[in-house]
Amino acid sequence: MDPAAAIREIHQFPDHPGRFWPAFLEFASGQARAEAAILLTRKRNPGTWKPLSHWPEASRNIPPKLLQAAEKISDAALQKGTAWACVPGAKAGETDLVLFGLRLHQEDAGQDSVAVFVAGGTRDGEKERTLAGLQLLADAPAVYQRERAARRALQQMAAVGETLDMLVLLNAEKNHFAAAMTLVNETAARIGCSRVSLGWLEKGYVRLQAVSHMERFERKMEIVGRLEAAMEEALDQDEEIVLPPGEQSGAVVRDHAQFAAEQGVPYMVSLPIRLDGEPVGVLSCERQQAPFTEKELLGLRVLCDQTARRLGDLKAAGRWWGAKLADALRDKTSALLGVEHTLAKGCALLACLLLAAMIVIKIPYRVEAPFILKSDDVRQVSVPFEGYIDEVHVRIGQQVRQGDLLLSLDSDDLLLEEAAAVANQIRYLREAEKARARGALVDMQIAQAQADQAAAQLELVRYRLGQAQLRSPIDGIVVEGDLEELRGAPVDKGNVLFKVARSENLFAQIRLNERDIHEIAAGQPGQIAFVSQPRLKFAMRMERIDPVAQAGEEGNLFHVRAAPAEAPPGWWRPGMSGIAKVEVGKRRILWIITHRTIDFLRMRLWM
Numbered sequence: 001m002d003p004a005a006a007i008r009e010i011h012q013f014p015d016h017p018g019r020f021w022p023a024f025l026e027f028a029s030g031q032a033r034a035e036a037a038i039l040l041t042r043k044r045n046p047g048t049w050k051p052l053s054h055w056p057e058a059s060r061n062i063p064p065k066l067l068q069a070a071e072k073i074s075d076a077a078l079q080k081g082t083a084w085a086c087v088p089g090a091k092a093g094e095t096d097l098v099l100f101g102l103r104l105h106q107e108d109a110g111q112d113s114v115a116v117f118v119a120g121g122t123r124d125g126e127k128e129r130t131l132a133g134l135q136l137l138a139d140a141p142a143v144y145q146r147e148r149a150a151r152r153a154l155q156q157m158a159a160v161g162e163t164l165d166m167l168v169l170l171n172a173e174k175n176h177f178a179a180a181m182t183l184v185n186e187t188a189a190r191i192g193c194s195r196v197s198l199g200w201l202e203k204g205y206v207r208l209q210a211v212s213h214m215e216r217f218e219r220k221m222e223i224v225g226r227l228e229a230a231m232e233e234a235l236d237q238d239e240e241i242v243l244p245p246g247e248q249s250g251a252v253v254r255d256h257a258q259f260a261a262e263q264g265v266p267y268m269v270s271l272p273i274r275l276d277g278e279p280v281g282v283l284s285c286e287r288q289q290a291p292f293t294e295k296e297l298l299g300l301r302v303l304c305d306q307t308a309r310r311l312g313d314l315k316a317a318g319r320w321w322g323a324k325l326a327d328a329l330r331d332k333t334s335a336l337l338g339v340e341h342t343l344a345k346g347c348a349l350l351a352c353l354l355l356a357a358m359i360v361i362k363i364p365y366r367v368e369a370p371f372i373l374k375s376d377d378v379r380q381v382s383v384p385f386e387g388y389i390d391e392v393h394v395r396i397g398q399q400v401r402q403g404d405l406l407l408s409l410d411s412d413d414l415l416l417e418e419a420a421a422v423a424n425q426i427r428y429l430r431e432a433e434k435a436r437a438r439g440a441l442v443d444m445q446i447a448q449a450q451a452d453q454a455a456a457q458l459e460l461v462r463y464r465l466g467q468a469q470l471r472s473p474i475d476g477i478v479v480e481g482d483l484e485e486l487r488g489a490p491v492d493k494g495n496v497l498f499k500v501a502r503s504e505n506l507f508a509q510i511r512l513n514e515r516d517i518h519e520i521a522a523g524q525p526g527q528i529a530f531v532s533q534p535r536l537k538f539a540m541r542m543e544r545i546d547p548v549a550q551a552g553e554e555g556n557l558f559h560v561r562a563a564p565a566e567a568p569p570g571w572w573r574p575g576m577s578g579i580a581k582v583e584v585g586k587r588r589i590l591w592i593i594t595h596r597t598i599d600f601l602r603m604r605l606w607m
Helices: 002-013 017-032 064-080 123-134 140-171 176-193 222-237 253-264 293-316 321-337 343-358 413-439 441-467 514-519 589-605
Strands: 035-042 050-055 084-086 097-104 111-119 196-200 206-212 241-243 267-275 278-287 363-375 378-382 387-392 405-409 469-471 475-478 496-501 506-513 525-532 538-544 550-554 555-562 575-586
Touching: 002 017, 017 035, 017 050, 035 064, 050 475, 064 084, 064 097, 064 111, 064 575, 084 123, 084 555, 097 123, 097 140, 140 176, 140 293, 176 253, 176 278, 176 293, 196 222, 196 575, 206 222, 206 278, 222 241, 222 253, 222 267, 222 278, 241 253, 253 267, 267 293, 278 293, 278 441, 293 469, 343 575, 343 589, 363 378, 363 514, 363 589, 405 496, 413 441, 441 469, 506 514, 506 575, 514 555, 575 589
Parallel strands: none
Antiparallel strands: 035 050, 035 111, 084 097, 097 111, 196 206, 196 278, 241 267, 267 278, 363 506, 363 575, 378 496, 387 405, 405 469, 475 496, 506 555, 525 538, 525 575, 538 555, 550 555
């Protein structure tokens, strides 16, 4: 054969791609007059040489010494394009070998390939001619790959054209059965099949939908069951099954082989129909005349891929609404319960559980408000007459008993008035005695009246001297009257200087905002905690609610009286304050969290 024609034949190698390398090595060995050939490949940066193909097949077992020499030649050929080296015989009398290395050009940029040819002893001139001849074959693998890619592209274009024609016919159909019949009939006519069948996945099993040139068929027929079993074989493996199987096929073909043997079908192919990456149907083709070519298989693959969506939509549209709803719920459930986006789904599930818990679960709800301790019996100590503060004997918070001295007023002026009143009384009594001795009755009566007036004045002064010392009217605690810094200051009659409260019968006056007053009723339990002792809680019970609100900085406030449920400790004092919490019943957690905001929006938006 003409060398140029032989090279063109290699470029357009028509057989399976797996047989290209042995054929290429055989042809190149003939050009180099070599006895054997090895194809070595390696990955780039870094990589080690590995044998990929051999010629002839008997040369597969390469001696280690020869393999090491082939790797060295490959390194040299990779740098220069071609290289050669002599390998002396391992034993006396053995012929020396010559290795020729040829760097091959391929479309794969991540892999290096070198063909190493083993020849007998060659003269120097012949070595150069051999290398020059091999150099012409360096581009053969790349040309073959481009030629094959071009042929596949043309085949795909032809398959796409035929598929588009088929899609036009399928789009004209309005139901799944009509579209299925169109698909199987057109496919049988175009590639010359004796029978084409379409199966579709229903409830986990493949069910026969349409058979070419057959409007109706009985599902109980044995042939239908055999065909569905063969289709399930392809669907379960999600792989196309071809009979007779190829050398490199690893698919299980037992059901196909049994069906073909029973029906006398020599050639058969089943291709999965995938929708969204999942197999949903199978297209089976049977033929008597010739096996299916690579071009026909490629066309069938494209046909299955392009018609899957239309067939799936028609199948879904043809079901009753209950099945559609069930599938929609199943899809949503599988999306929610699948393994994708586990963290987001876990957070969403947790949020839903928390929301459900807040809607369903009720917990005790307590209204919170400030309070102050007060007493039922509070006495005021006021100034009996105008004067000056002389001495203060108590401070706020001091425990006093009834009659204890609280404050002394300056009594110097009263003492002078007392002395003057005493002197006047004595003088008028003496004048009355003299008048009686003289027998002057009228003068005696006048003097006696003046003496009585002086006595009354003396009694008034002495009363005021007794009032100059302010004393506690009851046993209790001084809750008002810090007057230590007012010594010598004037005071007017009626000024309240002290307030003394009994330490018994203390109660908490809770200042409750009007927004919560509707929650409170007499008899409800609660607790208080003092600012000075926040860790201690004391049980209280609501006794009375003032009917009228009082204006405050925080709005209108109602005063609620709460009495201690048990005897209070001795350190309680009127005027102490803290926080009170009144238990008003159980409420849902969501209501507790949101009711303030909802009430605010209702007032603002008038809802």
